[in-house]
Amino acid sequence: MLKRLEESKGEFEYNLGEIxxxxxxxxxxxxxxxxxxxxxxxKNGAPFEAYARQFSESATAAVGGDMGWMAESQLNADTRLAVRDMRVNTVTEPLRTAGGYQILYLRDRRRILSADPLDQQLHLKQMFWAAANAEATDKSAMVAAIQRKLPARIACDDVEATAKALGASQAGEVGTLRLRDLPPELRDQLENLDAGDVAPPIGFPTGVRALVVCERREPQVAAPTYDDIYNQLSQQRLSMMARRYLRDLRRDAIVDYR
Structure with a gap:
């Protein structure tokens, strides 16, 4: 199994749930x-796990529909097409299979034994300029004015002093966040910045914010343990047995009319 993982290095795998x-x-x-x-x-906010436990007829229902991590090569063609372009934390429409309908939930995505750039951790600080007129929807003039005076790089220890010199209302820690956990517009801004770089300012309803990257931490890749592999194979085997059992029950069912 570990040899197969090495051969699949770089291939996408998906952490899936099913109903x-x-x-x-x-x-x-x-x-x-x-x-x-x-x-x-x-899609309207109901918890996937609760619906999986209540409605799913797969063996994974007992664990909230959790199928674990599955390599793209393990998925059939229809499932591959369905999950390839999905966003994390979304569900598919019902997928018709040989014996039923399957709903898939994408918990996460990564490359096998490869560092995923989206798993980089960024230590961020921010500078914020409050808008004099918070009701004004167009902050482009304010953004442009701040952009002209904002330096391209700031040492992390100097963020607060620089913000004060530039007339910012607030400055301080944002914290350490994974790149994948950021909103898409912020992710696009930050993914190619190095430590000390300042992201372009962004307008918000209440003002303008600029982020400073203090540190980037590259993700560490660890090979799965024996227990990880054993648990995944056991879960897949149980699910197959449950579906086979349901199929046999339907095939052998006798309706008794009285």
Missing amino acids: FLSFTPQNEAQVRLTAERIVERI
């Missing part, structure tokens, strides 16, 4: 409708 609803030719339409309603409720 599986089986159907028969007689009730497929109703099951499809149920699956669509579940997807709609999850």
